[in-house]
Amino acid sequence: MVATSVKLEYDIKDIGLAPLGKQRIEWAGREMPVLKQVRERFSQEKPLAGIRLVACCHVTTETAHLAIALKSAGADAVLIASNPLSTQDDVAASLVVDYGIPVFAFKGEDTATYSRHVQIALDHRPQIIIDDGCDVVATLIQERQDQIKDLIGTTEETTTGIVRLQAMYRDGVLTFPAMNVNDADTKHFFDNRYGTGQSTLDGIIRATNILLAGKTIVVAGYGWCGKGTAMRARGMGANVVVTEIDPVRAIEAAMDGFRVLPMAEAATVGDIFITVTGNKHVIRAEHFAVMKDGAIVCNSGHFDIEIDLKALKSVTDEVKVVRNFTEEYRLSSGKSIIVIGEGRLVNLAAAEGHPSAVMDMSFANQALAAEYLVTHQGKLEPGIHSIPKEVDQEIARLKLQAMGIAIDTLTPAQMEYMNSWTSGT
Structure with missing residues (x-):
C-alpha cells in the first residue's frame, strides 16, 4: 500500500505495475471509439471544469478510459473500486502514474478497506457521484447528511443500484437527481446482455x-x-x-x-x-x-x-x-x-469483465450523464431521471459509424405519415 505522511493520495497494490497497466489501457482503447470522441470534445469544452467527482466503479482497462475522459473534461476526480475483487492492479497503478488520477483500490481488499475507501471518496466532498451499485450514495445519505447540499447529482449504471435508488425515493431520502444510466438502451441492451x-x-x-x-x-x-x-x-x-x-x-x-x-x-x-x-x-x-x-x-x-x-x-x-x-x-x-x-x-x-467494445457505450452514457447533471444543475427535480433519448440515439449513431454500418433514414413522406393521424389505410 502507498501513502504519504500528510495525506493518503492513493491506495493501490503495486505502483511498479504501471507500465503493464498502460499497455493494457491503450489496447482497450482500440475498441472504444465512442468514448474517444466524447473525450476529445470534453478536452476542448471542459464541461466538468472544477467539479469534484467521485467514481465508484470496477477498476478495469475500460473504466480507465472513463476516468481519463472525466479528467479531460476538467473534473477533479477520485476513483475507488465498487467491488473488492474487481480491481485490475496494473490499471490502478497506471492511472496514478501515467494519468495523475487518485485511485483507492486493489484486488482482494477486505470489507473494512472497501468501506474506508468509500469514506475517503466522500472526504473529497463530491458534487457528482458516478456509482456502480449505489454504495457511495447510500453511505452519503446514511452517514454524511451534511454533504448532500454539495451534491449536484449521481449517475448509476447497475440494475442493483437502480433498485436501491428506487427504494431511497420511496422512503423520501433521495433528495437530489439521479441519472438512470442502466436503463439507457445503449447500456442494458448491450452491456447487460x-x-x-x-x-x-x-x-x-x-x-x-x-x-x-x-x-x-x-x-x-x-x-x-x-x-x-x-x-x-x-x-x-x-x-x-x-x-x-x-x-x-x-x-x-x-x-x-x-x-x-x-x-x-x-x-x-x-x-x-x-x-x-x-x-x-x-x-x-x-x-x-x-x-x-x-x-x-x-x-x-x-x-x-x-x-x-x-x-x-x-x-x-x-x-x-x-x-x-x-x-x-x-x-x-x-x-x-x-x-x-x-x-x-x-x-x-476470475476474468477481466466486459469486453471494451460494449463498455464503450456504457461509459459514454456515464460521461454524458455527468455532463447532463452539470449543464442542468438546478433544473432537475429530486428523483430518478432517464438518459435523454437524443443522447442514447447519438451514442448508437457514433457506434454504428465506428463499426462502418450505415442505416436508412425516413423520407419526407414517411415522416409526414408517422406524424399524422389523418392518413389511414
Whole structure:
C-alpha cells in the first residue's frame, strides 16, 4: 500500500505495475471509439471544469478510459473500486502514474478497506457521484447528511443500484437527481446482455477450464443479464435451464427455447449454476443439499449475497483452494460444491469483465450523464431521471459509424405519415 505522511493520495497494490497497466489501457482503447470522441470534445469544452467527482466503479482497462475522459473534461476526480475483487492492479497503478488520477483500490481488499475507501471518496466532498451499485450514495445519505447540499447529482449504471435508488425515493431520502444510466438502451441492451453473457462464461472457463458443451447450466434470473448469459451458454453447447420469479420473463425464457424450472428442481439437475438476479439467497441450503457432487456455483449479479455462502459453510467440513479464484467446499455429507470467486462477480473476480467494445457505450452514457447533471444543475427535480433519448440515439449513431454500418433514414413522406393521424389505410 502507498501513502504519504500528510495525506493518503492513493491506495493501490503495486505502483511498479504501471507500465503493464498502460499497455493494457491503450489496447482497450482500440475498441472504444465512442468514448474517444466524447473525450476529445470534453478536452476542448471542459464541461466538468472544477467539479469534484467521485467514481465508484470496477477498476478495469475500460473504466480507465472513463476516468481519463472525466479528467479531460476538467473534473477533479477520485476513483475507488465498487467491488473488492474487481480491481485490475496494473490499471490502478497506471492511472496514478501515467494519468495523475487518485485511485483507492486493489484486488482482494477486505470489507473494512472497501468501506474506508468509500469514506475517503466522500472526504473529497463530491458534487457528482458516478456509482456502480449505489454504495457511495447510500453511505452519503446514511452517514454524511451534511454533504448532500454539495451534491449536484449521481449517475448509476447497475440494475442493483437502480433498485436501491428506487427504494431511497420511496422512503423520501433521495433528495437530489439521479441519472438512470442502466436503463439507457445503449447500456442494458448491450452491456447487460452481450457483455455479461460473454464475460460470465469467460470467468467460469478461466477459473475451471471445464468444457461447457453438454453440461446443464442453470441461469437464475432472466433479465437482460440472464438473457445474455443463457444465450451464450447455449451457444457453447450447454443445456440451459432458467429459473425465474417473474411470470412474464418465465414465459419469455420458455419461448426462447429454454427449460424453465423452480430452483428446487433445477438444483437436482444442474452442473453449473449462475445467479444474475440482484436479489439475496437465490441459492440456499435446501438447494445445496440436493445438488450433484462437484456442482459449480457462481454469481454474476452485483453483490455477493445471491449465493448463501454462510449456509453452505455451516454444512462444510473443509474449504480448499483448488485453482485460482476457485474453492472446493467439502460437505459433511461427503460430496463437494465448487464456488468461483467467493460468490462475487465471476466475470471480474476470475476474468477481466466486459469486453471494451460494449463498455464503450456504457461509459459514454456515464460521461454524458455527468455532463447532463452539470449543464442542468438546478433544473432537475429530486428523483430518478432517464438518459435523454437524443443522447442514447447519438451514442448508437457514433457506434454504428465506428463499426462502418450505415442505416436508412425516413423520407419526407414517411415522416409526414408517422406524424399524422389523418392518413389511414
